[in-house]
Amino acid sequence: MSIATTSGRASFTPERLKQFFEPKSIALIGASDKSIWSIMVNGSLRACDFPGAISYVNPRSETVHGQPTVPSLAAIGTPVDLAFVMVNTNLVLPILGEMVTAGVKNAVILAGGFAEAGAEGAALQQQVVRIANEHNLALLGPNCLGYLNYGHNVGAMPGVPAGKLRRGGLAIASQSGATGSLMMTYATRQGIGLSAMISSGNEAVLAVNDAIEYLIDDANTRVIAVFMETIRHPQAFVRAATRARAAGKPIVAIKAGRSEASARVAQAHTGAFTGDDKVTDALFKQLGIIRVDTIEELLTTADLFTKTGIMAGKRIGFMAISGGLCDMGADIAEVSGLELPAWSTETQQRLRDLLPELGEIHNPFDTTGAAVNRPELLAQMAAVLEDDANIDVLVVPNSYPEDGAPAEGFSKNMLTLIDQHVKGERIPVLIPENSAIDMQPGAQTFLDATGLKTAPGGMAETVRALGRLAAWSQAQRASGARQDAVQAVTAITLDGDPRGAWSEHQAHAFLAQHDVPVIPATLATSADEAASAARELGFPVVLKIASPDILHKSDIGGVKLNLRDEQAARDAFTAVMQAAREHAPDARIEGALVSPMRAGGVELLVGVVHDPNFGQVLAVGMGGIYVEVLKDASLRVLPIDHAEVQAMLDELQGKALLQGARGTTPADMGALADTIMRVARVAQGLGDRLESLEINPLRVDGSQIEALDAVLTWRNA
């Protein structure tokens, strides 16, 4: 599904993006009473009350849509901020020529038939890109639907459901125009307010990252919902996401392609679990992007942020008339990573003052049928609960009034009372519907007249979205609290241009030289040298074949463990040499490495691999069976800071082992993170020359941390 273009792209200034997305004048190219696109786009512009000038370009008709036309762009005479191009594929290049002639710099290109449609279309798109680069054109599309800048009344898109669609702080940036349209439909039915919807299509020039850059500066936008099939400009995307985070505008995103996750085959284990999608997961985590899978999750989570802002914590209070709803809410909350703390003694007392016959008072709080007969009581209770310092958000699901239904009056009365009693100042008090039904027009009108914070998607989707926002808020607070601790790294100078793989011996020496703790090792080239090295290191020792050509030493009998005296060391030397001759006759043999034998502790894998999109990716996993059988590893894109490394360790399934679960000494987590940072810095210092650096295992025994084995491979094979 993903359309990968590697074309270079211009970067546009904030002023230019503002001109593009807030045009004072628009020219419709291909305006015609016979074109459904023209009819719809003109309709959208009118419906959105576009305040600027609209020129209708048509050389063959004097009027279109009841308006006078101009025969060409050049004939308009006044500046045109945006050309909206609705011509067929084969006419796009000539129109670009006209734009250049007329000095029009910005255009939306609707037509398909470019890179998405095979080799010929891709070649055509390359020509578009070339012209755009040459003349500094900013283009949206081709194969897009244009954009709606609702906050600025620019309906530069066919079929905007203006009138039905609410205004609000949520902006959508979607590569797929059709998907963006579906999102507008869902938003309309759920009463979710939008500031913008930008569809970027094939992204020949402008891409999602440009849309994000604009939306960060757009005062109407508070949160950005993204749909992507491919991250076209990884570095620019990282820059945009980083700036969004700094601006306090969260990005919630669907990045399609989880199922394409064809893990690349790599020599090192590290390669085996760095499928593109896992790297995307890691990157999003680092950038503070909330990743979701469905349109419903995307829009409800993003919209909810406009109601909650950055959450103070993950402690939720829940109350409902229905015990069943309380149960479901609690279960979903817990699975979503939220906590349901007990109410304070004061809260419980205040509730009992209101209703003395209350039994045990739990969170979630089941008001029971009492509230059906006394709605004011429920409202008063909600007002008590919102004061409880133990919670960070209060959720009170309720039926929204249904036009003409028997319960319409009951619902309106209940909501009015809640509105009167609840302040919603200290913490957000959210009123989702009980289930995922549409917000009906009558309900919307009624609710808009109150100060209540509704929440879209029904109770379950709301609680799940709260879980995502609470986790995001925590990460956001943590990232704000610490200085940007990512340090500059100095490049490492190497003798010559390394190729292929380095031997263990060479890798160990290199890492040790760059402050990564490595087990002592002596290279022995004879049985006698092995014996004396063993004596000096102290028994028992390990002896391994040393060769840059043998990566899986134990498979060929090239490793001898637990050698307890000099004779054993001698015999082992002879044995591994013979094994090498037998199983790897062509391998270059440097000798054998003698190291002290270590026992106990926990083994980790620490690796860095080169990712073609995002550069260096760091993997940290539990060693041995954990990484092989359970794929228990955490990834991040470099650079990274100390706190993020600790977060990686915290994500491991087997982290209890590091905390001493099996009677081992608990690991010195600070020292461990420090060591991993050193590995990362070595990789960064090597930069693009490095294919992979893998330490497996890194042995951790309390504060004793050292690499027992390491492999370095270079991109120049």
Added chain:
Amino acid sequence: MSIATTSGRASFTPERLKQFFEPKSIALIGASDKSIWSIMVNGSLRACDFPGAISYVNPRSETVHGQPTVPSLAAIGTPVDLAFVMVNTNLVLPILGEMVTAGVKNAVILAGGFAEAGAEGAALQQQVVRIANEHNLALLGPNCLGYLNYGHNVGAMPGVPAGKLRRGGLAIASQSGATGSLMMTYATRQGIGLSAMISSGNEAVLAVNDAIEYLIDDANTRVIAVFMETIRHPQAFVRAATRARAAGKPIVAIKAGRSEASARVAQAHTGAFTGDDKVTDALFKQLGIIRVDTIEELLTTADLFTKTGIMAGKRIGFMAISGGLCDMGADIAEVSGLELPAWSTETQQRLRDLLPELGEIHNPFDTTGAAVNRPELLAQMAAVLEDDANIDVLVVPNSYPEDGAPAEGFSKNMLTLIDQHVKGERIPVLIPENSAIDMQPGAQTFLDATGLKTAPGGMAETVRALGRLAAWSQAQRASGARQDAVQAVTAITLDGDPRGAWSEHQAHAFLAQHDVPVIPATLATSADEAASAARELGFPVVLKIASPDILHKSDIGGVKLNLRDEQAARDAFTAVMQAAREHAPDARIEGALVSPMRAGGVELLVGVVHDPNFGQVLAVGMGGIYVEVLKDASLRVLPIDHAEVQAMLDELQGKALLQGARGTTPADMGALADTIMRVARVAQGLGDRLESLEINPLRVDGSQIEALDAVLTWRNA
């Protein structure tokens, strides 16, 4: 939240349940023009066109709801199949008395204030139960909303949205009446058709299992959606669920209380991961109950079954106009356990015949914009795809026509064409909405006139539901294909009445006697005996203290490994005796067990614990760190058959280890399942006397399988 009552309960015949839920005559007790309940229940009965007689019982008014009244139940004169009791709490007992006098056997009791409302209410409920048992009364409630038997036109429930609510094959059984009402609202908005909604409230007499029993026999019901806070009668529930499965009527269920999962503290490891909720998970899996968490998941999954039936497989075909939707559908499908196989060569050729310019043809199939201009093409393509033998279901999301929207005509045209071209005979062809929006009345009318299979909840919820149904279908086929292989187990006779815990020695001997393979072990009571036992067994050996009072032998230095000669065995005997004297001076010491030292292989934990609700629960997990750190274990309620044991092994995260992932000999899975079955049979033979039986580890090395250690504890402490 859960209201646990342990009251005995009568079991009702199918005929009695039919009389209860398909009454020919109903008496409204507490009928009054002033009672909102009375107004609403009468309204529901009328709206549903109840075909039987309705008597209005009111001693103080001649007419109610415009109908003549009778002063008492006894005054009706003709048989009354069901009393609908709407009186206040304090009048319920007198009404039961009247029922007994008048010979009325069945009643719905609406009033709350019973077991859900504290000790006094619980006592009152006990009286209700006593009277019911004494006089063979079938009661629904108290604290319920009654029931709607839509298929038989019985609206014995306040507030039935008749007219809006569709008829269909989905029945709801909900302990919570309020939750059941919310479900009816969601069903109404989604166009989900119901056969019944039964709310069982406090379940003083009739419970969810009775509702299920009735619904299995109800010809209108094809699938049963359950909401439960507690499984009140575990054995009866298991019987009902088993019968539902045999009848081919799936149960989809929310069982609230995941977050209450307070794992019971137990001496054995097994106890640590048999929290009630995990046992519920296991039981549901065994019974073929599909467990979900939200109202939306419950109703969409259940409704979808009425469209798919038992699925032939998990291979999904997906096509859409929007590439974005295709991507999302594929991602959700994969996460939901579905497969997206490639299209056959023939299919690809047929698609190219329709549209020669098609590039690569994937599944999901993105029709691209071509279909917007040529809707018939899309319909023809769908007809090609449904013929592909590689898929078991085809999903074609589409916009449902929105009343008055610009795209209404386009949508109707597209759907009409699909209806004309697609047969939907070989496999189900499902047409969900693109997102989770309401089914609008106009769309419903239009779609009802077609033969299209719509699917509720939007595309994402549909695909997730398909994942659940595919897994359920697979289990259903497997369970149908094999004979019911659960064998009868003969009780094991024991000398005396065992108490507390048995020593390892005693446990090993007992297991060996019952055909569970156990490592050879010799009890030595002196250093000399230890030495000679070791010699006979062959070196190296292991020596362990033998005492029924020391369960964690290694913690006190009571285990010596890898003893290589007689002197080492002697020294080890002396050492463990001294360790026992020092650390466990009061323990009864039988001597020391000498066993051969085993190396290699994979270690499992196999345990059976007594669960107060469901009886014996079998746990199988990977040993060592897996069970301790990762809680990697699978549970089932006994009895169980061989195939189910293999399914348990298949669920383990670390199962790759059994398949030889670490260079070990792949385990003989048949022999392993056989051994686990033997352990289960021993536990069943011991029955209620057994508190727990735990083998940890069970060593597996190819087909060599034996218990290395075992603990037996008895319920008589």
